[in-house]
Amino acid sequence: MIDVYISALEIVFSPFSLIAIAVGVGIGLTFGAIPGLSGVTAVGLLVPFTYAMEPTTAILMMVGVYCAATMSGAITAILFNIPGDVMAVATTFDGHPMAERGEAKRALSMVIFGSVVGGLFGALALATIAPQLARVAIAFGPAEFFALAVLGLTAISVLGSGSPKTMLKAILSVLFGLFLATIGSDPVSGASRFVFGNVGLEAGIARVPAIIGLFALGEVLAVLYMSRKYKQPRDTSQLRKGAIFSFPSGEDLKQVRGTLLRAPIVGTIVGILPGSGGTLGALIGYNVEQRFAKNPESFGKGNIQGVAAPESANNAAVGGSMVPLLTLGIPGSSTTAIMLAALTLHGLRPGPLLFRDNPEMTYAIIFGLVVANIVMLFMALFLVRYLLKVLLVRTEVLCFFIVSISLVGAFAIHNRISDMWIALVLGLIGFFVKKYGFSLGGIILGLVLGNLAEDGLILGLSLAGGNWWEFLTRPVALSILLLSALLFVVPIAHQLVSARRNARNGNVAGRPSGSD
Amino acid sequence: MNPLDRLLNAVRPYGEVILLSILLVAAVWLRLSLPDLIRMRRIQAWITLGPDVWPRMLIDLAILCLIGLLLIALVDLRRNLAAGASKEGASVRDIGRWFAIITIICLYIWFLPTGGFILTTFLFGVSYCIVAGLRRPREMLGLPAVFLVASYLLFTQLLSVPLPRGVGILRQLSFHIY
Known part of the structure; x- marks a missing residue:
């Protein structure tokens, strides 16, 4: 095993990998900081460029983007009260009041430090939990894989919680993603499905152009549609003084030491749950911290703990969300769903066999997460001031580059013009999905888990002679299905109870939902 | 209104x-x-x-x-x-501009195999800038030029992607560049 660790470290510390991580962190910092764009957009756009790279280098670059974008969404959340990424919503609660008091630098230093602590904790959890889980999962058959796909799709109950309407929209999004995955030749019978006489569709909807369309083009089309919203003047004068950022003061660190122990644990656990990702991790981390705080009434008014908690929780969720990806082949968030597609593009099948067949690569990804967090610490401390200049660039200019890169990137994978059309059509679908409050994360989860779910169901049923009860007589499959049911029902029940309680109290409460 | x-x-x-x-x-x-x-x-x-x-x-x-x-x-x-709740949204002008951008993207994809990457991308960039309100010559010519140089370096030199060459003389000319 030591040999595997040494080989993995050799991979991570090779110049190419380090450059890839640093480039990824730089891209993540930039995309995360721009409201309207996000880390998911950046990872989606990166996929075609990583095609020419070694799979490990490609995934390390994406890990860098994911870590950094999770952190940098807080920059605009603090300065302008606009989260750069939906994961930074909870950071606005206390971060922006601090900026209004003239403490933007103090808040941002805590964001950077808290994110790194959370990220390192998530990486540690990934290194500890993933190998054990993979050892168990290696004995899984089609019924268990079908159950796992169902577990992955229960993410909709988290992504869509809020009201019956958003719930139904999230379920519909997942169904649409699953439907997209059925287009093309059926792998079992070879029958053509929904190709409408188009030979180009026989191979199915290409994942990468679809991801680029949904996440990059769709986002940009939404920004261009409502570009007035992004035109408000931005005052970055608070950060013009001082060359670089410093670590938080000793007093601040003393104040948040409990926070930096609790919030990453919450973030990691939430991150491991399929589909929940950093947004929910940050919100729950914030709520837990408020309950533990000696002065909960100061939350929402610029409490430094209220900045440290969501940031350390959402970065810990990065490592957490990679646990189901690497061990079971089901993504824990939208970003890991894209990583799953990228790994598949490189001919790799994430899941328990990845640990057996490619242990060096798997551990390199785990160690790479640690390195990405350390690189992020230094790059963020030095670069945040310069990143703010990107925010002053006109939205239309940024959109031009993203549209162009998306289209050429979609072409670059297989050198097919038809892939550009797929990206455009899915970009339009992504736009309507955003506009009408459906779930992009749900579609992508359905798209990447569609084949796993269908193959598991059909193969499992074939082996059982068409007997559906077979799924319920296998203990592991049954346990996973029960867990899925629990994950699906609990948020709905919680929502109904909360709605009833709010109705009784005469107020309305909700929480933002998004894809990360 | x-x-x-x-x-x-x-x-x-x-x-x-x-x-x-x-x-x-x-x-x-x-x-x-x-x-x-x-x-x-x-x-x-x-x-x-x-x-x-x-x-x-x-x-x-x-x-x-x-x-x-x-x-x-x-x-x-x-x-x-x-x-009597009313929703605020994009104006007809915003929607018109948005449709114009979609049309330009469609035309770009449609014309790319014929016009080749350089000419089509440059025309796409210029048209996008006009529609998006980036009408200063520096923006209209500069942005497409910057993207062309960057994508040339990235796609043909770094990633070895065979970008569309177009037909006829455009195809012949493209061999001198990539």
Whole structure:
């Protein structure tokens, strides 16, 4: 095993990998900081460029983007009260009041430090939990894989919680993603499905152009549609003084030491749950911290703990969300769903066999997460001031580059013009999905888990002679299905109870939902 | 207010109901056309777990969800209309600009195999800048030029992607560049 660790470290510390991580962190910092764009957009756009790279280098670059974008969404959340990424919503609660008091630098230093602590904790959890889980999962058959796909799709109950309407929209999004995955030749019978006489569709909807369309083009089309919203003047004068950022003061660190122990644990656990990702991790981390705080009434008014908690929780969720990806082949968030597609593009099948067949690569990804967090610490401390200049660039200019890169990137994978059309059509679908409050994360989860779910169901049923009860007589499959049911029902029940309680109290409460 | 904007504001509250109705019609059509859309060979017709089982399950569930959603949307619409709530959204001008950008993207993809990467991308960039309101010559010519140089370096030099060369003389010229 030591040999595997040494080989993995050799991979991570090779110049190419380090450059890839640093480039990824730089891209993540930039995309995360721009409201309207996000880390998911950046990872989606990166996929075609990583095609020419070694799979490990490609995934390390994406890990860098994911870590950094999770952190940098807080920059605009603090300065302008606009989260750069939906994961930074909870950071606005206390971060922006601090900026209004003239403490933007103090808040941002805590964001950077808290994110790194959370990220390192998530990486540690990934290194500890993933190998054990993979050892168990290696004995899984089609019924268990079908159950796992169902577990992955229960993410909709988290992504869509809020009201019956958003719930139904999230379920519909997942169904649409699953439907997209059925287009093309059926792998079992070879029958053509929904190709409408188009030979180009026989191979199915290409994942990468679809991801680029949904996440990059769709986002940009939404920004261009409502570009007035992004035109408000931005005052970055608070950060013009001082060359670089410093670590938080000793007093601040003393104040948040409990926070930096609790919030990453919450973030990691939430991150491991399929589909929940950093947004929910940050919100729950914030709520837990408020309950533990000696002065909960100061939350929402610029409490430094209220900045440290969501940031350390959402970065810990990065490592957490990679646990189901690497061990079971089901993504824990939208970003890991894209990583799953990228790994598949490189001919790799994430899941328990990845640990057996490619242990060096798997551990390199785990160690790479640690390195990405350390690189992020230094790059963020030095670069945040310069990143703010990107925010002053006109939205239309940024959109031009993203549209162009998306289209050429979609072409670059297989050198097919038809892939550009797929990206455009899915970009339009992504736009309507955003506009009408459906779930992009749900579609992508359905798209990447569609084949796993269908193959598991059909193969499992074939082996059982068409007997559906077979799924319920296998203990592991049954346990996973029960867990899925629990994950699906609990948020709905919680929502109904909360709605009833709010109705009784005469107020309305909700929480933002998004894809990360 | 512009009469078209007034019309748009009058239609806007019905947007969700219209969208859901279209999706429901599409889903029902897919369900009814399933035997035509999934071409099974005659010999496979006896297989219980045929290629239509999974899609049929998905479409049936989608129809149920869409009916539920449509009902909720109708209740919401009635409540909003009764309360006189109005939604603020994009103006006709914004939507026109958005459609123009989509049209430019369509034309770009359509013309790319004929015009080749350099000419088509440059024309796309210039047209985008005009539509998006970036009309200073520095922006109109500079942005496409910067993107062309960056994509040339990235795609042809670094990633070895064979970018479209176009036809005729454009194809001959492209060999001098990439």
